[in-house]
Amino acid sequence: MDQKNGSSFTGFILLGFSDRPQLERILFVVLLIFYLLTLLGNTTIIALSHLDPRLHTPMYFFLSNLSFLDLCYTTSTVPQLLVHLRGADKSISFGGCVAQLFVSLGLGSTECILLGMMAFDRYAAICRPLHYMVIMHRHLCALMASASWFIGFANSSLQTVLIFLVPLCGRNKIDNFICELPPLLKLACVDPTVIKSEIFFAAVIILFIPVILITFSYGQIVRAVLRIKSAAGRRKAFGTCGSHLTVVSLFYSTATYAYLQPSNNHSQDQGKFIALVYIIITPMVNPFIYTLRNKDVMGAMKKVLCRGSDSR
Template sequence: MDPKNGSSFTSLILLGFSDQPQLERVLFVVLLIFYLLTLLGNTTIIALSLLDPHLQTPMYFFLSNLSFLDLCYTTSTVPQLLVHLRGPDKSISFGGCVAQLFIALGLGGTECILLGVMAFDRYAAICRPLHYTVIMHPRLCVLMASASWFIGFANSSLQTVLIFLVPLCGRNKIDHFFCDVAPLLKLACVDTTVNESELFFVGVIILLIPMALITFSYGRIVRVVLRIKSIAGQRKVFGTCGSHLTVVSLFYGTAIYAYLLPSNNHSQNQGKFISLFYTIITPMTNPFIYTLRNKDVTSAMKNVLYGGCDSR
């Protein structure tokens, strides 16, 4: 079969879970509930951060950025997946596939960097409390958040162009539920070793550099916390940092499994369920992890709902 450039296709087929029709019905109900919870939780975080003056701090500025990012990330894949789970038509236009890959890669890369920035914010708050307002100046916060988005989408632009320059052998069926890197490369009719090596190298940079920053930040935080003689003080710090570490573990664990481990280490179905985890489960749980036992957010919610009748 003659090689064809991807642009010669008018549409692509996302096979998703079509080989398991009974699973599709269950997934539709579960994912619809999870998606609605994702919208509710992340929208609440953003609204509270904007409406309550007590939450207009660097920590909640970055958290609202993360919530907006999670909203966009989930919305880029899940609504279409729900449509595909309910009907026989599994097609996606070629332009839609390009856009979906670009957005998913961009938001995923942005989240990697943003989680590192949030760890630095916690380091500054706990290890440099007297200089915190100077270090985390509003202008620097905006700059770091903007840099996270810029780097994430600059990398996504490069990767999307490189992937869709690979010639396809007339095949238009993607064994996945959204347009992701690995399933698209499997459609190629040429050796993709160079592409895979380049993607692995970039993945290591995007994932491991923020992880190094997170490790450094929390290493210093632990040293400071161990010097705190008050048990209540230790619990307060660990409670604040524990939420972020839980989110980091969920996101990085699944991302490393999906993008850095060799694909022959896991089956295609395992890859799909791992992708479901970081496209819907993690964005849904993030708001609840951050707000669980968070008195600031609970108090802000009461103030917004009851018109500020509850004092702090």
């Protein structure tokens, strides 16, 4: 068979869960509910961060950026997945596959870096409280957020170009429900070792440089908190960081499993369910993790709701 690259295709077939039609019906209902909760939770965080002046701080600036990222991330994949779960047509155009890979990979890479930036913000708040607003001034916050987006999409551009340079020899059936790097690599009809190495190297940089920043920041935070004599003060400091650490743990554990685990170490079905976790579960639970024990956000929510009821 002659070698052809992806540009010769009219499109790809996303096999998804087509071998399990009963599971597709259940997944449609579950994912639709989760997607609506994701939209509600993250939109609420963004709205509250803009409406309440008490939330006009660096912490909530980064949190609203994270919520916007999660909204875009799920919307780049889940609506199409819901359509595919309800119909027999599982196709996606070549351009659509490229766009989905570029956008989802860019947003995921941006979130990796943004979580590192948020750890530095927590370090400044707890270890340098008297100079916090001087260190984390508005222009620096905007620069950090912009750098996260730029680096994330620069990485996505590089990896998207690399993956679609691999000859596919007419293969167009992707054993997944989205266009993603690991299943796309399996379509290659030549030895993809070099491309795999380049993608692995880029993934290591995007994943582990923020992890180093997070580890350093929380190492300093733990030292600072242990010096606090008041038990209530220690609880408050750890409570401030607990939500961020929970989100970091959930996001990085699934991303590392998906992108850095050797493909022969887990089945394709495992890969699909792990993908569901970081595409829909993590963005859905993030707003609840940040708000349920956060008095500032709960207070802002009550204030907005009371204002809305008074206006009636």
